[in-house]
Amino acid sequence: MNFFQIISEIEKVDPEVYDRLDSRRSVFKHMSGLGQKMSAAVLPLAVGAIFNKVYAQTPVGAGVNDVLNFALKLEYLESYFYNARTAVTGLSAANVSALNLIATDEANHVTFLRGVLQGNAIAAPATTGVFDFTAKGKFNPTDAATYLAVAQSLEDTGVRAYKGAAPLVMSNKTVLTAALNIHSVEARHASQLRAMRRAGINSSAPSQGVAVAPYNNAPKSWISGTDNNGAVPGFTNAIYGAGNNTNAPSGITFAAEDNITQGGVALSGTTITAGAAFPSSAFSEAFDEGLDVGTVAAIANNFSVTGTYFN
């Protein structure tokens, strides 16, 4: 762990960093005081907190802290949802242990984001009365198949949320990289839950399930087209649909998951050298799509008791 190397890295993208730091010597005093009792493992959190203080004065779109707090809300939703897994019956041991791993990750993400945000973090939501995993009576979340369907929906939403938010925090490379490093873990979870769903709640070998079109109940590990609107068509459509581009960063469009034009390049069997023999679904599967904060909030609010927690 080399603090000065971090400063150097930041300087590459923000030549003003020295000015910023220099005019805030109190930050360094704070840092050196901490250093004596900090282990190397804790250092990144403290450094992140200092950078937040430094960068908090620079307007960056929606605001790095706002983005991180929104992510934190989503992580709380996921974490509390996985805490409720113990009430689910009928899952194989392999599926139970996979959910245990995911639950640990989501709890860790909560802790990590709180550490980065420090005093700027939102209050932890109450463990009861804030989230409604029945989505107002629509689901029985103790039913194993339903539980996994909701879990996949939450993870796919999380992947789209982090992806859409990444450009909003790209001015702060520490925060950006942390967000990317959570984003891919959410994608691993989504892949796993999709495998568990196609192999079945009782399966001892989740990796050996065979996907069945149109993928509502037995999805691939990746999103094919719009997956026929997801695990619960009519309820999960927005998770695979297009977002709202009103406040999208320049050059970014929140397309639906069946998008096959990337960076101005139309993907098809004629534009991809070897693609003539490829199934057309492959061109959308190869790319995930992001979502704007507003659309993600509307999806997540389905699991909010007040319907407004994510606003």
Place this chain on the structure above:
Amino acid sequence: MSTTPNSDLLLQEPRVEQPLYTPIKRRSFFMYAGATAGATALVLAGCSKSDSSPGMVSVGSGDAGVLNYAYALEQLEAAFYTQVRTGTYYTGSTITAAEKSIFDDLYYHEVIHRDFFRAAITAAGATPIKSLTPNFGTVDFNSRTSVLATAKAFEDLGVAAYNGAGQYIQSATYLYIAGKIVSVEARHAAIIRDLVSEGTFVGNDIITLTSASNSSVTTNNAPANSSLERAMSPAEVVAVANNFLADGSKLDVSSLR
């Protein structure tokens, strides 16, 4: 520059190569840094790295460099899955329907990624690197174990590479596209890891479960018990990837920073 709080910081040319014009405040920072062991790394980071090594393929610098870096890795993955489909593990009678379908999709996806990057780099007015020649001499394409282990290595490496390269991308558009691809790579990685061993879609080898990450680029790192992907710097990635590339196709990423 020193008075403008701005969002176009990313467009600024780094000053590390212009020590003569270093503002006074920065020099005072160096003096501050000089009191610690950190000074060595700081000074080294300010030095220009050596130019492209002879016989190696430089991915270049800037956003085009990151795109070519991604293009190189996608070439490697596409070549691997193309060859997987010719080996007896894939063509034989014992492969499961699930595995065959997964390897078909991974082949499609990675070829699409490869050809997408070639098209996107050209569209951006930059020059794609040449078609690389892989060296899969250590892979037994007739062996399920060997194919899965290599696939796992490539997919995990790809995720770590994209995550570690995001910070070098200046354009929000390209950052977003990289994000669209990396989550698909992570989906691949998770299912391949489960094919190797059920329930290993995450693990401390790839995410910070029980130990902190320690990339040479500190921005990549997170503490233990945070469950963040272990992002890798371009140099760390090619140290692995070059083992699978023939002489004359090995990658030089020293201009990516």
